[in-house]
Amino acid sequence: MEKEHNIVSTQQRRVDAWGKVTGKAKFAEDYNVAHQLYGKVLRSKYPHARILRIDTSKAAQLPGVEAVLTAKDIPGSKVFGIVVKNQAILAEEKVRYLGDGVVLVAAVSKEIAEKTITLINVDYEPLPVLPDPETAMQPDSPRIHDDSPEYEFRNTFVHHKVRKGDTEKGFAEADFVIERRFKTQFIEHSYLEPEAVLAEPSEQGGVKITGSIQNLFSSRRSVATFLNLDLNKVEIIQTTLGGSFGGKDEVMTAMCCRSALLALKTGKPVKMVNSREESMLESYKRHPYVMYYKWGVKKDGRITAMEQRCIADGGAYASMSPFVTWRSVVQATGPYHCENVKTDVYAVYTNNNYTGAMRGFGSPQVNFAIESMMDELAEKVGKNPLEIRLQNGFERGAVTATGQKLEHNVSLKEVLTKAAHSSSFAKKWNDYRHQPPSPKKNGIGIACSYRGVSLGAEGTDAAGTIVSVQTDGSMIVSSGITDMGQGAQSAMSHIVAEVLGISLDRIQFLNTNTSRVPDSGPTVASRGTIMGGSAAKRAAEIVRATLLDVGSKMTGITAEALDLRENYLVHTLGETPVPPGVESGDSTSRRCKRLASFTELAAETFRRGKPMYGFGWFKSPKTSWDEEKGQGEAYFTFVYGCNVAEVEVDTQTGKVDVVEFTSVHDVGKAISRGGVLGQIYGGVAMGLGYGLLEEFDFEDGVPKHLNFDEYLIPTSMDVPPVKAIIVENEDAAGPFGAKSIGEPANEIAAPAIVNAIFNATGQRVYELPANLERVLLGHKLTRKGERGSVRKSAAETWTDASCKIRHKATDE
Amino acid sequence: MLQMNTLTITTTINRRNYTLCINPNQTLLDILREELGLSGTKRGCEIGECGACTVLMNGRAVNACLVLAPQIEGQEILTVEGLAVGEQLHSLQEAFLEHEAVHCGFCTPGMLLSAKELLDENPNPPETDIRFAISGNLCRCTGYVQIVEAIQAASANKPERKP
Numbered sequence: 001m002e003k004e005h006n007i008v009s010t011q012q013r014r015v016d017a018w019g020k021v022t023g024k025a026k027f028a029e030d031y032n033v034a035h036q037l038y039g040k041v042l043r044s045k046y047p048h049a050r051i052l053r054i055d056t057s058k059a060a061q062l063p064g065v066e067a068v069l070t071a072k073d074i075p076g077s078k079v080f081g082i083v084v085k086n087q088a089i090l091a092e093e094k095v096r097y098l099g100d101g102v103v104l105v106a107a108v109s110k111e112i113a114e115k116t117i118t119l120i121n122v123d124y125e126p127l128p129v130l131p132d133p134e135t136a137m138q139p140d141s142p143r144i145h146d147d148s149p150e151y152e153f154r155n156t157f158v159h160h161k162v163r164k165g166d167t168e169k170g171f172a173e174a175d176f177v178i179e180r181r182f183k184t185q186f187i188e189h190s191y192l193e194p195e196a197v198l199a200e201p202s203e204q205g206g207v208k209i210t211g212s213i214q215n216l217f218s219s220r221r222s223v224a225t226f227l228n229l230d231l232n233k234v235e236i237i238q239t240t241l242g243g244s245f246g247g248k249d250e251v252m253t254a255m256c257c258r259s260a261l262l263a264l265k266t267g268k269p270v271k272m273v274n275s276r277e278e279s280m281l282e283s284y285k286r287h288p289y290v291m292y293y294k295w296g297v298k299k300d301g302r303i304t305a306m307e308q309r310c311i312a313d314g315g316a317y318a319s320m321s322p323f324v325t326w327r328s329v330v331q332a333t334g335p336y337h338c339e340n341v342k343t344d345v346y347a348v349y350t351n352n353n354y355t356g357a358m359r360g361f362g363s364p365q366v367n368f369a370i371e372s373m374m375d376e377l378a379e380k381v382g383k384n385p386l387e388i389r390l391q392n393g394f395e396r397g398a399v400t401a402t403g404q405k406l407e408h409n410v411s412l413k414e415v416l417t418k419a420a421h422s423s424s425f426a427k428k429w430n431d432y433r434h435q436p437p438s439p440k441k442n443g444i445g446i447a448c449s450y451r452g453v454s455l456g457a458e459g460t461d462a463a464g465t466i467v468s469v470q471t472d473g474s475m476i477v478s479s480g481i482t483d484m485g486q487g488a489q490s491a492m493s494h495i496v497a498e499v500l501g502i503s504l505d506r507i508q509f510l511n512t513n514t515s516r517v518p519d520s521g522p523t524v525a526s527r528g529t530i531m532g533g534s535a536a537k538r539a540a541e542i543v544r545a546t547l548l549d550v551g552s553k554m555t556g557i558t559a560e561a562l563d564l565r566e567n568y569l570v571h572t573l574g575e576t577p578v579p580p581g582v583e584s585g586d587s588t589s590r591r592c593k594r595l596a597s598f599t600e601l602a603a604e605t606f607r608r609g610k611p612m613y614g615f616g617w618f619k620s621p622k623t624s625w626d627e628e629k630g631q632g633e634a635y636f637t638f639v640y641g642c643n644v645a646e647v648e649v650d651t652q653t654g655k656v657d658v659v660e661f662t663s664v665h666d667v668g669k670a671i672s673r674g675g676v677l678g679q680i681y682g683g684v685a686m687g688l689g690y691g692l693l694e695e696f697d698f699e700d701g702v703p704k705h706l707n708f709d710e711y712l713i714p715t716s717m718d719v720p721p722v723k724a725i726i727v728e729n730e731d732a733a734g735p736f737g738a739k740s741i742g743e744p745a746n747e748i749a750a751p752a753i754v755n756a757i758f759n760a761t762g763q764r765v766y767e768l769p770a771n772l773e774r775v776l777l778g779h780k781l782t783r784k785g786e787r788g789s790v791r792k793s794a795a796e797t798w799t800d801a802s803c804k805i806r807h808k809a810t811d812e
Numbered sequence: 813m814l815q816m817n818t819l820t821i822t823t824t825i826n827r828r829n830y831t832l833c834i835n836p837n838q839t840l841l842d843i844l845r846e847e848l849g850l851s852g853t854k855r856g857c858e859i860g861e862c863g864a865c866t867v868l869m870n871g872r873a874v875n876a877c878l879v880l881a882p883q884i885e886g887q888e889i890l891t892v893e894g895l896a897v898g899e900q901l902h903s904l905q906e907a908f909l910e911h912e913a914v915h916c917g918f919c920t921p922g923m924l925l926s927a928k929e930l931l932d933e934n935p936n937p938p939e940t941d942i943r944f945a946i947s948g949n950l951c952r953c954t955g956y957v958q959i960v961e962a963i964q965a966a967s968a969n970k971p972e973r974k975p
Contacts, residue, residue, distance in 0.1 A: 020917030023852020242918030485916020
């Protein structure tokens with residue numbers, strides 16, 4: 001029998017929302033302390049240059065300036081990085097992109113700090129700029145990192161592969177070969193809250209940093225090695241976070257290191273806040289990919305060979321590229337059967353902003369290619385896009401491209417069918433193919449995916465959550481998993497409340513503090529609920545066992561006959577309905593008798609000297625990866641999702657409006673119903689931006705937009721009504737059967753939209769975003785080339801442009 | 813230090829009268845956040861694009877980053893901190909809680925005030941009007957769906973609509 005839940009899966013309020021609707025929530029920039037200084041960083045003037053000389057003498061003399069520091073002042077490691085440690089916190093010899101920091105200042109006011117920056121003189125020797133990864137891979141291109149190992153090609157720092165079967169044989173068996181090139185763009189995370197931290201020297205020679213930081217433990221490791229401090233001397237506290245989407249990791253690490261160095265050098269608290277321009281200039285982006293896909297197919301629609309070659313623009317530093325591209329290589333052929341697979345994914349250094357984690361983490365790019373290819377395949381063999389996916393899609397027991405047999409409930413065909421049915425896909429798809437000529441055309445498109453849950457074979461995957469009952473029956477919960485607005489605290493609270501039979505208002509969830517909770521890895525990879533939630537469940541179960549034991553001693557009733565429900569210790573008298581007149585406080589009408597309030601039980605537990613504290617630790621099931629063979633049990637479980645987009649295309653302007661959207665996801669179990677819906681809606685909106693609007697563009701390493709006037713994200717007028725359908729096939733790996741939703745929700749909207757455009761116009765878009773010019777003209781418009789009346793050398797052009805940015809960024 | 817001629821102005825913020833000594837180059841956003849500690853109003857872009865700093869000035873939604881401090885002389889300002897009266901949350905705040913319209917919460921104060929301006933003018937707006945009213949408030953988390961639902965719910969719940 002399915003267990004009834006009181007909290008889990010029901011509509012409950014977020015635990016963090018009250019402070020956010022009243023203005024009491026404190027985000028990083030809202031923290032101030034007496035005598036704080038203001039830190040600023042002078043960034044590079046060129047996308048690629050050698051630093052010849054730094055003159056800070058004038059700057060240091062300005063009244064009100066307390067510190068002017070360069071890389072020479074760094075006591076410990078000058079570089080950091082999750083895999084490849086080569087990212088400079090302050091550039092010393094070379095700058096590799098415009099966001100590189102060079103000189104650090106602290107002053108008594110923001111105005112003076114900004115003025116100080118303008119008094120610093122840095123002499124550079126400009127170097128050739130490499131803005132394009134495929135050019136950077138050429139043997140005659142200069143090296144961006146002289147000491148970095150190269151894989152096969154110049155500036156290539158990652159090569160992942162998957163090998164299964166024999167693609168040559170597969171292509172020989174094929175009736176057709178489909179070969180296409182796809183391209184995706186840089187995406188700015190666009191968290192609404194710009195980066196901010198406050199660093200304070202602490203009493204024992206360490207530093208306390210309060211800020212908008214996603215992955216506190218990795219930032220802490222870097223601060224410690226940067227300052228030559230033990231980890232226990234670096235305390236990092238997360239504030240309420242105004243969005244992250246993968247984006248507040250390395251950029252925050254750099255800000256933490258810089259502010260901490262200033263604080264220790266001056267002995268005073270130092271606050272650093274990025275303007276939006278500084279944020280967009282320095283922060284990392286989602287990787288643009290160039291993807292070459294070649295599939296061999298039979299006339300009946302089966303796929304005999306899949307060959308993929310993907311090149312990721314890693315930008316100036318390695319950052320998360322090794323992991324992002326690994327997810328791409330694992331998932332590059334989608335949830336489709338094929339005996340013969342060969343995939344190569346490369347990451348390459350360029351002089352663009354470095355690229356790293358962003359919601360989806362290597363999947364939005366390949367999903368765009370895979371799901372476009374599936375539609376082309378359907379077209380080629382005369383089937384509809386739903387049929388072709390049902391024909392080739394995975395079911396339980398399927399073996400993936402990496403040789404992993406899927407033993408869980410593989411619900412791909414369930415989500416496909418539900419999405420298609422709910423949107424009348426097949427009928428509309430057919431009708432729109434035969435619509436009469438008209439300036440406005442309708443189209444419908446489908447896309448689906450499978451996605452490995454959590455980190456997989458990327459690395460250690462474990463997390464901890466702490467539940468501490470107070471003597472009045474209220475509760476303090478904390479976790480190494482962080483909340484960025486996605487609702488992790490709420491999901492963990494719902495799980496704790498469910499296990500302990502209490503109402504949510506008893507729980508106070510603390511923001512994560514590295515000195516008070518165990519290192520639980522980064523909060524990424526949609527692992528918050530499954531990892532932090534599993535740990536929360538264990539912690540609550542430990543507390544529950546203690547409380548029931550005390551309850552048993554208190555009442556003389558065996559613990560097995562006791563339960564915790566609706567803030568009471570109850571005696572369960574079986575599951576038959578309560579006859580009228582019998583006392584029952586339980587709204588579920590299960591027969592039970594209240595014995596003591598939760599508050600009384602907590603007080604009694606304390607009086608008896610029992611621990612009222614539970615620490616839950618959850619380590620993921622085993623995964624494996626053989627880098628050489630490109631095979632392995634990549635993830636311990638997967639989720640499945642399907643999106644259907646309906647569009648209206650203005651064939652005279654190329655403008656695409658998404659008019660309806662259906663998003664179906666198997667989440668295992670929805671712990672917080674409203675939270676899951678919110679993730680789906682938000683994921684669709686972000687996916688719509690990816691598909692139609694957003695492009696963080698560069699010209700020779702110089703970003704073209706640094707604020708929301710030119711970098712456009714979807715507004716309330718762009719996002720259509722979204723029909724969200726939650727499918728729940730409980731998975732043994734997750735708490736109450738829950739898996740994940742954050743990234744799955746975001747990874748297939750763009751291909752569904754692009755497929756809908758094809759259905760409307762008969763023209764396929766191979767490069768994202770499908771903006772007006774790409775839809776109307778079939779290519780991108782560019783500002784490149786001569787502009788104005790004076791012809792300038794390339795060097796002068798980007799010098800001027802970067803100066804303009806500098807001006808804009810520092811004159812705020 | 814950078815010196816400037818200061819101005820003295822009087823203004824009303826969240827139903828309280830203030831006499832403030834300001835620098836003429838300060839914005840309303842600076843005054844709220846730096847001088848008065850009303851940090852509920854958020855700084856997101858400082859060019860009037862994101863709407864995170866939306867407040868009401870004489871009942872009209874404005875971007876506080878685009879209003880110079882001298883312009884608030886004699887005006888009535890309402891920020892997110894002034895929405896609730898005592899312990900009593902505004903119906904929009906209640907609706908945002910009830911409908912999960914709050915994710916990271918950074919856009920929330922501005923959203924609430926844009927929505928308040930709309931509902932004060934039209935207590936029962938159609939969905940298209942709601943979407944238009946908040947189109948100057950960017951949100952990266954929610955896809956706006958639950959925000960629109962919350963505003964609809966608040967409009968239906970308004971006391972004057974009850975029989």
